Amino acid sequence: MNTLLDNLDVFTTGFRTTIILFLVSGLFALLLGTVVGAMRVSPIPALRAFGTLYVNVVRNTPLTLVLFFFAFGYPKLGLPEIDFTVSAIVGLSLYTASYVAEVLRSGINTVPVGQAEAARAIGLPFVQTLTLVVLPQAFRSVLPPLFSVLIALLKNTTVAAGFSVYEAGAIRAYLAERGEPALTVLLWVALFFVILVLILAQLQRYFEKKWKVAR
Template identity: 70%
Template sequence: MDTLIDNSDVFIAGFRTTIYLFLISAVGALVLGVVIGAMRVAPVKAANVFGTVYVNTVRNTPLTLLMFFFAFGYDKLGLIDLSYFTLAAVALSMYTASYVAETIRSGINTVPVGQAEAARAIGLPFTQTLGLIVLPQAFRAVVPPMVSVFVALLKNTTIAAGFSVAEAGAIRATLSERGEPQLVVLLWVAAIFVALVMILSLVQNRLEKKWAVSR
C-alpha cells in the first residue's frame, strides 16, 4: 500500500492519460466502426469492397506495427504535425474500428430481413432503413461482444507507453527510477486495470437490463 500512496501522483497521472486515451479512441472506433460496418452490408459494391478490405487489412495488422507507423512514419508524409498522444489515439481508433465493424455487422445480421424489406416498401432509402430500423436493434444485440471489444481497447492502450505516451503502461518504468519494487508496482497497475474492466462490465449489465425492458 505504501508504494501506491507514496507514488499516487504517478499512478493518477498515468491512469488519467490512459482513461483519456481510451475514451477518445473508443468514440473514434465506434464512429468509424459503425461506418465501416454499414459499408460491409451496403448494396453498393464499391462500399462493400472497401469495408471488406479495411477490416481484413487492419484487423490482421499487428497493433504494434500500426503504432510504429504513426510514431515514426507519419512525419515522413509531411502532413499536419500531431502529438504522440493524438497519433496513438488515431492508431487505436483505426485498429479497434475493424473489430467494432464486425461486431456491428453481426448485430445487423440478427435483425429479421423482413423489417428492412418493409422499410424499403414504404419508400425509406438504405441510409434511413439502416439508421432508423436496423442499427438500433443491432446495438441491443451486440452489447456483450461490443463491451469485450472495448475491454481489449482499454488493455491495448498500454502499448502507447512504448511510443512516448506517459500512460499506465509507463508507470513501471517511472517508478523503477525511484527504486520502487517492480513486482508491487505491476500488481497495483494490474489491480487498477481490473477495477476499470469491472466498471465496463457494470455499464454492460446496465445497458442489457435497460434495453431488455424497452423491448
C-alpha cells in the same frame, strides 16, 4: 501501500492519460466502426469492397505496427505534425474500429430481413432503413461482444507506453527509476485495470437490462 501512496502523482497521471486514450479512441472507434460496418452490408459493391479491405487489412496488422506507423512513419510523409498522444488515439481508433465493424455486421445480420423489407416498402432509402430500423436492433443484439471490444481497447492502451505516451503502461518503468519494487507496482497497476474493467462490465449489465425492458 507505501508504493502507491508515495507515488500517487505518478499513478494518477498515468491512469488519467489511459482513461483519456480509452474514452476518445473508443468514441472514434464506435463512429468509424459503425460507418465501416454499414459499408460491409451496403448494396453498393464499391463500398462493400472498401469496408472488406479495411477490416481485413487493419485486423490482420499488429497494433504495435499501427502505432509505430503513426508515431514514426507519419511524420516522414510531410503531413502536419501531431504529438505522440494524438498518434496513439488515431492508431487505437483505426485499429479498434475494424473490430467494431465486424461486431456490428454480425449484429446487422441477426436482424430479420423482413424488418428492412418493411422499411423499404414504406419508402425509406437504405441509409434511413439502416439508421432508423436495423442499427438500433443490431446494437442491442451485439452489446456483450461490443463491450468485449471496448475492454480489449482499454487493455490495448498500454501498448502506447512503448511510443513515448505516459500512461498506465509506463508507470512500472518510471517508478523503477525511483527504486520502487517492480512486482508491487505491477500489482497495483493490474488492480486498477481490474477495477476499470469491472466498471465496464457493470455498464454492460446496466444497458442490457435497460434495453431488454425497452423491447
